[in-house]
Amino acid sequence: MLMVLLLSVPVAAETIRFGMITTPDHAWSRLMQQFKSSLENSSSNAIRVRESRFAKVRGESSIIELLGRGQLQAAIVAVGSLTTLDPSLNGWLMPYQFSSAAQLRLAAQSDDAKAMLAGLERHNLVALGYVFSGMRVIMTPTLMTSTRDLKGKRVGTFPNDVFYNWYRQLGADPQPIQIQDIRLWFEQEKIDAIDTDLATAVDLQLYDQAPNLMYTNHMAFPGVFVVSKSWWAALASGKQQAISAAFSQAEKTTFAALEQSEKADLQQLRERGVTVKKYTETDFNGVPQKLRDFYYGTNERLKRFGMAQP
Template sequence: MTLFNSKKAGMLFGSVVAASLAFATVAAEARDLRGWNIHVEDYPVSHGMEAFLKEVDEKTGGEISGKVFHAGVLGSQPDAIEQTRLGVIDFGVFSLGPMGQVVPEANVVSLPFIFKSVSQMYEVMDGEPGKALSKGLEAKGLVALGYYDAGARSFYTSAKAITEPADLTGMKIRVMNNDLFVGMVDSMGGNATPMAFAEVYQAIKTGVVDGAENNPPSYESTNHFEVAQFYSLTQHLIIPECLCMSKRTFDSLTPEQQAIVIEAGRNSTELQRKLWQEREAASMAKVAEGGVAVNEIADKAAFQAAMEPVYAQFLEQSPDLAGLVEMFKNAE
């Protein structure tokens, strides 16, 4: 082989190696994300998550793709939160209720009447209070990309409507197993009864409890409206859900990819909130057709005043969260 041919072959070999290295670099940067979701596929949260992943895939040119695993197939919510913190799961949508066991700041949004309305919750969570809560999440290994709507919880009862706190006196009301929610009902004179959600229908039907509380889609989809035909819109709990990414995953992305993820999270949140409102409207229409007496409560001042012992106990147990509680309470 001549010297010229040797140089030419060397140059060709070098080009092949360089191309191979470039391809390997691209391949190494490609990510296949795993997303956790407790809900079924046809649900506002699920559609929001799918839209998020699709946008990220498209805007990164396929560098970041993946799959959302619906219906809790990747494990329970507490387990999934921990796996996301560790980077085993890359992202998920988690209720801020159980999140409080890991992130103390999240407990603030589980306080009754901390939000004035669902629309106000949007503004608060998109504003400074939400950013303060997000810092608490990040300190525990979770990056908040958006706060989804999970509806407002209201009382539904079998015998009468709830128009003021005194109406709950002596009534047995099923609540989630959380001291805050037990205290909420007890402070209004009711008898809070923690119980598995799957048992509620039969418990109301047989009189074991006099009612329960939940958002419209849950009230409707479980057919609880068949046995509890008074729905009083107290909206006492408005607990958002967080579209969260593992900080380990987020930190491994390039700045350009991080910007795409943040934008996709914001767009996904707007879509999910719109879909949730549509779902709520459909649920309310269905329960009305089913004969439910829907009781609007324009002035919730008496209910809010009854929560003073709940707030006092919470702040006694978590004095370091007093500033955050005030920030949320005073938000417009």
């Protein structure tokens, strides 16, 4: 009788609470939803995946802190937020270092890129791999016909040193901003432009306030799928394998759709009346190379990683 009772007790499900700051239709949000679906539909694992709304509101610095304390189990965090833990990760953000998603995927397989991920374990984070999104662009309320028009403008940027120096070199005034504040800051005229990606621009309907797109593709913006090291170490190996497999499959599926998603987002912006002007590295008067050279001199791994790119 006791044996029957023991066998009838349901096994408690493992709950993974994750944090991320991206908008609903962003590549990283779609990746996490595919990860959730894959893991929860696995018949051999009692695992549930839930988003932490608290973490989303608090931002990535809070997400990293919660992961380090084991109070959050998983997250997708931009490399730009992890550079305080490992400055060599700034190598991913060098302006005009990458020109295609395929190039990013190849770079992620390099020894230096893998070493960047491995080094995060010192901060109680286990990195399961890189994730990718669209390149960075600039949206403005008023039409700009040259990169020189950015001089003196307040540009909302991701809170990272490379972003700040990039815009300062262009004569602009970088303003660190959280995604949820972009529309409000435009309304309050706190910024004159926003550094973003196409998916975020579409999701937040930024074309209502900034109907001009400087289609620069000036910077890549990878993220890292990370889990809490203390939580990960306590998991059974079978669950670790299931989680790793679910992430790997979700990453491949999302990456395969990235190029088409970028084209669709750009088309949607055009259909919403956005004026699109394309820019290349030559339009920035040597600033991209100047910034790359500066950062190559700050970190040997960053330099090796950057110089290895075709």
